[in-house]
Each structure stands twice: as C-alpha cells, then as structure tokens.
Amino acid sequence: MAGSTFSVLGSDVAIKGNISAKADLHIDGRVDGDISCTSLVQGETSEIVGGVTAETARLAGRVRGSITAGQLVILKSAHIEGDVFYDALTIEQGATVEGKFAHRDPEPKLAIAGGTDAG
Template identity: 30%
Template structure:
C-alpha cells in the first residue's frame, strides 16, 4: 500500500453509487461520495459529487459539494460548485459558491455568516485603536 493510498483510505476514501441505483434514507460517507443515480433523503460526507446522470432530493451536508446533475432541497456546504449541466431547486447555504454559465438555480443563495475580526487594541491601555 502506497503512502498516498493510505492517506486516502484514512480520510474516508471514495464511495461511488452505481448509475441507475435508487436509494432512500439518511446516508453518511466518511470521505467523498459520487452520486450518478437517484437519492431521496439526507446525504452527509466530506465531499459530495452529484454526477450529470444524478438526481438527488433532500439535504446535502459537506465541506465540498459539486453538482453536475439535478438537485432539489437544501444544501449546506463549504465550497459549493454548480457546473453548466446543474439543475438546482432549493436554498444553498455556503462559504464559497461557484456557478458556471448555463447552470440553472431556483432558490436562495445564502452565504454563511463570517465572524468579524476583533478590533485591534492598544496593548498598554487596553483601549480600542482607531
């Protein structure tokens, strides 16, 4: 086993559901999951890829989400990428969002609140520096 394959397997690896598969329920994957079939439910993973043939309804939760196919529901992700072939209906909550020309989005795109930087203070007096 190479060092690279150990790192991949240690971080959850890669899961792939077969094209034409139909799954319903709450799904959890410790690494990346590729979805070329139909899923109805909640999907949580480190990274989620809905392939062009993929059709997912429900909720997505991941640090990285890539959509090339169809999605309907709620997305809560870090880096969200919508490819040209993406068809999305629902709200997207994100840290960063990339939408390619041709992608269709129907719903709200909501950036996560970023914490405000603390106000610098004068080290001697402890008062705010302006």
C-alpha cells in the first residue's frame, strides 16, 4: 500500500465549508468551517474560523474555534481564540491563546459497579 497522502491549500485558497480528510493537510489559506484530519500543519498566514480536530496539529496562524488534538504544537506566531483539548501540548513563547486548556483523558475510567460483599 502507498503511504499517506498530503494535501496543500495555498495562501490564495479560501474555502467556505467543512473539510474532512483522511490525509495530512497543510493550510496556508483561509477556511471558514470545521476541519477534521489526521495531521494538520497551519502556515503563519492562514486563518481558520471553525473547530479543528486532528491526531496531530502544528498551528502557526489564526484559529477562531475549539481545537482537539492528540499532539498539539502552537508556534509563537499563532493566535488561538477558543478552547484547546489535547493529550500532549507544546506552546512556543510568544503564542497567544484566548480560551481554556483541558487535557483529554484518552481512556476514561469506568466506574466499578458492585464491589465485594462483606456480608
């Protein structure tokens, strides 16, 4: 089988609508809509207005919406307006984030029903 695919949206591209991709995305343009992909790389000139869901994300531009990522890197040029949910997080000094951070629990603990009967 071939390796994973990689798609690029150049700085001259503006999309209105949601993007769902099994591919890795590199976005330099503007997206008005939610993005769901395996891996996202956002350029410094890019703007995303909508939610981002990715296994890995490297953000350098502006995002107005919530972000959910397993491995998230926020570069110093990034400006995030929204809540951030992550498993692993790196933020460069100088990045701006206006919102809440919450660590995701990858395996929610199950309540144990019953227990031992001491009766």
